[in-house]
Amino acid sequence: MKGFDTAETDTRRGYLDGQLLLAMPGIDSDEFERTVIYVCAHSEDGAMGFVLNRARDMSFSDLLVQLELIEAEDTIRLPSHMRKLQVQAGGPVDTGRGFVLHSHDYLADSTIPVSDELCLTATTDILRAISGGKGPSRATMMLGYASWAPGQLEDEIARNGWLTCPARDELVFDRDLESKYDKVLTLMGINPAMLSTAAGHA
Numbered sequence: 001m002k003g004f005d006t007a008e009t010d011t012r013r014g015y016l017d018g019q020l021l022l023a024m025p026g027i028d029s030d031e032f033e034r035t036v037i038y039v040c041a042h043s044e045d046g047a048m049g050f051v052l053n054r055a056r057d058m059s060f061s062d063l064l065v066q067l068e069l070i071e072a073e074d075t076i077r078l079p080s081h082m083r084k085l086q087v088q089a090g091g092p093v094d095t096g097r098g099f100v101l102h103s104h105d106y107l108a109d110s111t112i113p114v115s116d117e118l119c120l121t122a123t124t125d126i127l128r129a130i131s132g133g134k135g136p137s138r139a140t141m142m143l144g145y146a147s148w149a150p151g152q153l154e155d156e157i158a159r160n161g162w163l164t165c166p167a168r169d170e171l172v173f174d175r176d177l178e179s180k181y182d183k184v185l186t187l188m189g190i191n192p193a194m195l196s197t198a199a200g201h202a
Contacts (some may be wrong), residue, residue, distance in 0.1 A: 016042035016153070018115035020171070021049065022184050027201040028156070034181045035197055037146055038101065038167055040114040050090040050101060052172060053180040056143055060085035060130075063098070063141065069127055078131060086175065090142030092196040099142050100126050101172065106136035117169055138173045163188065 021037040032051075033100045039049040058066075061075040090099060099122045104113065118135075129135040148156070156162055165188050174180055185192050 009027045012070050016047065016164065018167055019164045020116070020184060021153075022053075022165070022181070022188075024160055025161060026159075030062070032146075035122045036171070036180050036184055038172055040101070040118075040120055042153070044150060047153045049146050050087070050099065050140075050142050051146060052140070054089040055177055055179045056087045058087040058143075060087060063087050064127060064131060067098075067124060067127065069124060070095070070131065084140070088140060088142045088177070090129060091146030093145050093147050095144035097144065098122065098127075099145065100130075100139050101142065102136035102139035103169070105176045106139075106197075115167070118167075118172065136186045137162075140173055145175075147189070163190075 016039045019039050021035075021039060023032045023035045023037075027033060027167075030174070035054065036052045037049040037127055038052055039047060040145075041048040064070045064078075065072050065075065089095070099120060101114075101120055104119050106116060106129065107125065108121055108123065108125045109121070110125070111121045114116050114120050126135055126139075127141075130139060153162075157164065163164060165184065168187070171180065171184060171187075174183070182192050
């Protein structure tokens with residue numbers, strides 16, 4: 001596995017920055033079926049985001065051991081909630097690369113603000129900080145990300161592949177990944193049973 005490093009994220013804000021994408025039944029890719037994605041960068045050059053409701057078969061303590069930040073026998077010293085913290089699958093691109101989407105109460109030299117409330121850090125410094133009890137109050141750890149070429153995301157939205165809505169912190173950091181998709185729909189006032197592939201905009 002590659003270690004964390006600096007994320008290649010444009011710091012300029014795009015019009016979908018900080019928005020959630022909700023995959024519609026007509027999405028062309030099975031890989032994104034029923035996904036909720038947080039968009040952290042969107043511009044004329046394309047878009048980048050993170051799937052928020054897919055789990056990896058890996059815990060935070062597993063990740064620390066694989067990155068050789070701690071020894072396997074030392075994981076027992078981590079608080080129980082930290083040992084069980086789920087590492088998520090952020091998307092199909094560069095799945096060996098790690099990212100932490102987190103609250104803005106932690107800042108490192110490599111931290112990039114992605115909204116007024118959330119930041120992105122992709123170096124091992126934040127993992128050390130979290131394991132030492134000095135990290136952000138809220139964080140989601142992911143391997144990989146989702147990306148779109150210039151104009152691709154706009155085209156997919158126009159073809160009713162995605163619904164968009166403003167992100168809420170409680171959804172971004174919600175640990176109940178299986179129910180997150182339906183929770184977002186409910187907050188948007190949409191009955192999941194009413195979704196269809198028919199044309200139309202929500």
